[in-house]
Amino acid sequence: MKPDFSKGLVPAVVQNAETGLVLMLGYMDEEAWTKTQESGRAWFHSRTRGLWEKGATSGNAMEVVDVRLDCDLDAVLLKVRPSGPACHTGAESCFFNEV
Numbered sequence: 001m002k003p004d005f006s007k008g009l010v011p012a013v014v015q016n017a018e019t020g021l022v023l024m025l026g027y028m029d030e031e032a033w034t035k036t037q038e039s040g041r042a043w044f045h046s047r048t049r050g051l052w053e054k055g056a057t058s059g060n061a062m063e064v065v066d067v068r069l070d071c072d073l074d075a076v077l078l079k080v081r082p083s084g085p086a087c088h089t090g091a092e093s094c095f096f097n098e099v
Helices: 030-039
Strands: 011-014 022-028 043-046 052-053 062-070 076-082
Touching: 022 030, 022 043, 030 043, 030 052, 030 062, 052 076
Parallel strands: 011 076
Antiparallel strands: 011 022, 043 052, 062 076
16 A cells, blocks of 8 residues: 555655654655655655655654555655654754744
């Protein structure tokens, strides 16, 4: 089973597998999906950067331990073991702004 990429990119919610904390939101195309499945690490597609592996530059990689698809097959949940902070700011999660 895989996501429905017929409409383009699909959102990928990334969650810490041990704590349940939501770490970030990325987007995947079919190539990022395949690389994630093959490598066991989180890969995404950015409209500006193209295909990229989370942590390839920063060293803060994400080992994927579980993958879920939503009921419509148009969103992905990656449960990961992060090797460092998820956010480019150095925060554990990108979701630190309270409203």
